[in-house]
Amino acid sequence: MERLLKSLEPYAKRVNEALDELMAQEKDSLFFNPLMKFMRGGKRVRPIILLLSHEACGGKGNPEPAAVAIELIHTASLIHDDLIDGDVERRGKNAFHVDNGKEMAILAADFILALVLRVASMYENKQVGEVLSWASKRMAEGELLEVRLMREGEPISLDDYLKVLELKTATLFEASSRLGAIIAGRVDLADNMASYGRYLGLAYQIKDDLLDWGGERELSSLVREGDLGFLSELADNFIEKAFRGLEPLEDSEAKEKLRKIAEFAVKRSF
Ligand code: FPP
Ligand code: MG
Numbered sequence: 001m002e003r004l005l006k007s008l009e010p011y012a013k014r015v016n017e018a019l020d021e022l023m024a025q026e027k028d029s030l031f032f033n034p035l036m037k038f039m040r041g042g043k044r045v046r047p048i049i050l051l052l053s054h055e056a057c058g059g060k061g062n063p064e065p066a067a068v069a070i071e072l073i074h075t076a077s078l079i080h081d082d083l084i085d086g087d088v089e090r091r092g093k094n095a096f097h098v099d100n101g102k103e104m105a106i107l108a109a110d111f112i113l114a115l116v117l118r119v120a121s122m123y124e125n126k127q128v129g130e131v132l133s134w135a136s137k138r139m140a141e142g143e144l145l146e147v148r149l150m151r152e153g154e155p156i157s158l159d160d161y162l163k164v165l166e167l168k169t170a171t172l173f174e175a176s177s178r179l180g181a182i183i184a185g186r187v188d189l190a191d192n193m194a195s196y197g198r199y200l201g202l203a204y205q206i207k208d209d210l211l212d213w214g215g216e217r218e219l220s221s222l223v224r225e226g227d228l229g230f231l232s233e234l235a236d237n238f239i240e241k242a243f244r245g246l247e248p249l250e251d252s253e254a255k256e257k258l259r260k261i262a263e264f265a266v267k268r269s270f
Contacts, residue, residue: 059184
């Protein structure tokens with residue numbers, strides 16, 4: 001595990017440098033300092049998956065801006081999620097809205113989505129923008145669906161639970177791995193890479209929910225007891241499917257790292 005994280009450090013560094021470069025143009029913005037502070041200390045798992053997928057698909061093209069866009073969407077979603085959930089802590093620090101107020105928390109995500117548009121416009125290939133749009137829309141749908149189900153408070157089916165996970169969490173992993181293939185010009189591998197990300201995301205969120213077990217504000221607390229027993233097994237099945245997504249790739253160090261990330265996701269969460 002330590003070794004895996006160590007081997008991913010150069011990728012995290014690439015993400016951070018590209019993020020600094022993009023944000024350097026926003027230095028005069030009121031959002032600059034609060035956002036830079038909040039984004040410090042993130043593990044950059046999703047953009048790293050984009051970079052690795054890109055490398056595993058041959059490594060042509062320029063993946064860094066898209067990787068930054070993925071981290072930015074993730075950031076916006078966390079800022080809004082903490083506001084919606086009424087959570088006051090994130091990554092062991094104050095939630096964004098605690099330090100900056102709810103107005104800034106709402107507007108910071110608007111600002112971020114504008115930055116994501118800027119990144120999308122940098123790519124000649126309009127598929128990049130399409131995937132970023134697709135991901136942002138689905139995450140919003142997933143969060144709203146979760147809010148509705150929680151508000152109703154009725155027991156939910158495994159299908160409803162998985163639908164929320166697929167939309168709010170798996171989507172961004174799927175977008176990351178798909179973009180890696182698209183930017184490398186390997187559209188033929190895009191669906192396989194997307195499948196890797198999607199199933200990794202699902203397995204990761206199930207494991208995360210199992211760790212947080214018993215929280216009464218968790219959607220998983222509404223899953224019928226009889227269905228709960230399946231969840232761990234389901235996560236293992238999803239990881240098998242994630243591995244299958246990698247099969248058409250030629251062997252490479254990047255592919256091996258993607259495999260290791262998936263193995264790690266079922267053991268514990270990021
Ligand atoms: C964390 O869930 C939340 C998400 C994975 C997605 C949140 C999505 C939105 C708020 C939609 C907005 C989308 C954009 C593009 C700005 P959790 O509450 O189960 O996990 P946690 O324990 O990390 O809070
Ligand atoms: Mg939350």
